[in-house]
Amino acid sequence: MAILEVKGINVSYGNLQALWDVSLNVEEGKVVALLGANGAGKTTLLNAITGMIKSTSGEVTFKGERIDSLPADKIIEKGISYLPEGGRLFPEMTITENLEMGAYPSKLWGKRKPDLERMYELFPILGQRKNQLARTMSGGERQMLAMGRALMSNPVLCLFDELSYGLSPVMAQAVFKIVKQLREEGITVFLVEQNVHMTLEVADYAYVIENGRIVKEGEGHSLLEDDYIKQAYLGI
Amino acid sequence: MELVKKVFWETKAAKIQALAILAAFVFMMFIPSFSGAYPPLFLAWVMTYCTLSISWTFFSGKTGYISLATAAFYGLGMYLQAVIGREFPLGVTILLAALLAFGVGFGIGLITLRLRGIYFTIFTFGLALFLNRFFHWYEGVFTRTKGRFVKTFDNDMVFYAVLIVFIVTLVAILLMNKSRFGLSLTCIGQNEDSAQHIGVNTTLTKVLAFAISAAPAGAVGAAMISTVGYVDPDLAFRMLASFFPVLMAIFGGMFSTYGPIVGAVIFYVLQDYLLRTTNLYMVIFGTVMVVVVLVLPKGIFGLIDSMIAKKQRGYSGEVIGDV
Numbered sequence A: 001m002a003i004l005e006v007k008g009i010n011v012s013y014g015n016l017q018a019l020w021d022v023s024l025n026v027e028e029g030k031v032v033a034l035l036g037a038n039g040a041g042k043t044t045l046l047n048a049i050t051g052m053i054k055s056t057s058g059e060v061t062f063k064g065e066r067i068d069s070l071p072a073d074k075i076i077e078k079g080i081s082y083l084p085e086g087g088r089l090f091p092e093m094t095i096t097e098n099l100e101m102g103a104y105p106s107k108l109w110g111k112r113k114p115d116l117e118r119m120y121e122l123f124p125i126l127g128q129r130k131n132q133l134a135r136t137m138s139g140g141e142r143q144m145l146a147m148g149r150a151l152m153s154n155p156v157l158c159l160f161d162e163l164s165y166g167l168s169p170v171m172a173q174a175v176f177k178i179v180k181q182l183r184e185e186g187i188t189v190f191l192v193e194q195n196v197h198m199t200l201e202v203a204d205y206a207y208v209i210e211n212g213r214i215v216k217e218g219e220g221h222s223l224l225e226d227d228y229i230k231q232a233y234l235g236i
Numbered sequence B: 001m002e003l004v005k006k007v008f009w010e011t012k013a014a015k016i017q018a019l020a021i022l023a024a025f026v027f028m029m030f031i032p033s034f035s036g037a038y039p040p041l042f043l044a045w046v047m048t049y050c051t052l053s054i055s056w057t058f059f060s061g062k063t064g065y066i067s068l069a070t071a072a073f074y075g076l077g078m079y080l081q082a083v084i085g086r087e088f089p090l091g092v093t094i095l096l097a098a099l100l101a102f103g104v105g106f107g108i109g110l111i112t113l114r115l116r117g118i119y120f121t122i123f124t125f126g127l128a129l130f131l132n133r134f135f136h137w138y139e140g141v142f143t144r145t146k147g148r149f150v151k152t153f154d155n156d157m158v159f160y161a162v163l164i165v166f167i168v169t170l171v172a173i174l175l176m177n178k179s180r181f182g183l184s185l186t187c188i189g190q191n192e193d194s195a196q197h198i199g200v201n202t203t204l205t206k207v208l209a210f211a212i213s214a215a216p217a218g219a220v221g222a223a224m225i226s227t228v229g230y231v232d233p234d235l236a237f238r239m240l241a242s243f244f245p246v247l248m249a250i251f252g253g254m255f256s257t258y259g260p261i262v263g264a265v266i267f268y269v270l271q272d273y274l275l276r277t278t279n280l281y282m283v284i285f286g287t288v289m290v291v292v293v294l295v296l297p298k299g300i301f302g303l304i305d306s307m308i309a310k311k312q313r314g315y316s317g318e319v320i321g322d323v
Helices: A042-049 A072-077 A095-101 A112-122 A124-128 A139-151 A169-184 A196-202 A220-225 A227-234 B002-008 B012-034 B038-063 B070-084 B090-112 B118-143 B155-177 B180-190 B192-197 B202-228 B239-252 B258-277 B281-295 B299-313
Strands: A002-013 A016-027 A031-035 A057-062 A080-083 A157-161 A188-193 A205-210 A213-219
Touching: A002 A042, A002 A188, A016 A031, A016 A042, A016 A188, A016 A205, A016 A213, A031 A169, A031 A196, A042 A157, A042 A188, A072 A080, A072 B192, A080 A139, A095 A112, A095 A139, A095 B180, A112 A124, A112 A139, A124 A139, A139 A157, A139 A169, A169 A188, A169 A196, A188 A196, A196 A220, A196 A227, A205 A220, A213 A220, A220 A227, B002 B012, B002 B155, B012 B038, B012 B155, B038 B070, B038 B155, B038 B180, B038 B202, B038 B239, B038 B258, B070 B090, B070 B118, B070 B202, B070 B239, B090 B118, B090 B155, B090 B202, B118 B239, B155 B180, B155 B202, B180 B192, B180 B202, B192 B202, B239 B258, B239 B281, B239 B299, B258 B281, B258 B299
Parallel strands: A031 A188, A031 A205, A080 A157, A157 A188
Antiparallel strands: A002 A016, A002 A057, A205 A213
């Protein structure tokens, strides 16, 4: 069953239309990816799903319920967690404080302590540096912290924007390993990526977006064999 | 309840904080019984400045939205005292002044806090100027006077009133700092988009915090004007009253609630001394201010804090968060 359904979304910035009639489904318990180059409209779509910007037309349903007219904070409360590009941490706050703030929705705030311990298990590096300020961390560590903060809200669905961007190959591998781990725990992941090869190895299903339109979709592994993908994105 | 325990009980530092506030409060309660007539009035002014600067810092220090509306709320408190002060006991007027400031703050917040950055600051600056002109116009056209007489209260009574307002404000801010609400304000200051991503209703949070930070200014305005006995628009809505909290917070250090208090105390004492002894008050004051901003970017409290850190750890470390 599709946990997230996007139907015919159109988004414009003034006169410039960024998304054209975009439709896609994210199946529950799967890792689904959205691939595309810079400026293709990937982040715009995530912003439209999470209520950060309003779409001009189209529907977004989460667990069968329309969410496209809800404000951002109500959408997060429903169990959708959004990790923006670059993590966007709170630089002058400590690791612990950053994580705790991930449990901001009122239902979760009271039980943030046990969740915190869970994050330290999942990301041991964070547990070792609880009182370090976020701005003093390296790029990879920041991405770990950003993932931890996103997971603190006990999400059913995670939206990850450019998880591997700016990371070393080793760090990117580590980050994708955690994505697989989340799938094993039954958490649905919607990945937005430029790193086509690594993403398609992990993703169960993927969509390709170009100039604001979905141009291709298919199973992760089958897309790896696709001639068009090979030519345009993998350079083979 | 859990919050009270965390801020005033759980750690050694928390217990010391609770004891220090309690001891200071009890000691201050006895001051009028042994001091002369002047010290309570002097201290009431000091605490007024402290209240203005900690409540300003609660909103602007955390969120980075620099408000210059303090004079507006402070002045509204004064005018409320002038208008209804004769009918009610001092405590009731002070409470009503806090409510009035909260209400106006909420309304202004709703209009302005969708604005980001400098636009917000300019608007709040304009608010105090507008109220000044508005009251001039109203008094000139309808009451045909320049100012109003205000019912005066005994200095000791005003002292107790301001003491209570200050302590209540301080305790409330210390508690809010560690609450979900206070932390979300810090998040807004650090990265407003991220605050939205973690589910903070940023507009409502900002508006509410702005209104909360306005209330103590209204309260001390209502209390202090009754030691003056007279109010007019230029006295009530002085732009300096909007700049003082900002300067005091920078002077003392904004990263902790105690920084603005240290700043306000030194600021007021220095001002009082310079005004009595020299007519170069503004010259000396301006120089001190420039030096502090250049040499001590984290304020006087920041200097004290890094000196303690240096002694304990052998190096001057980063200051992290609140006490």
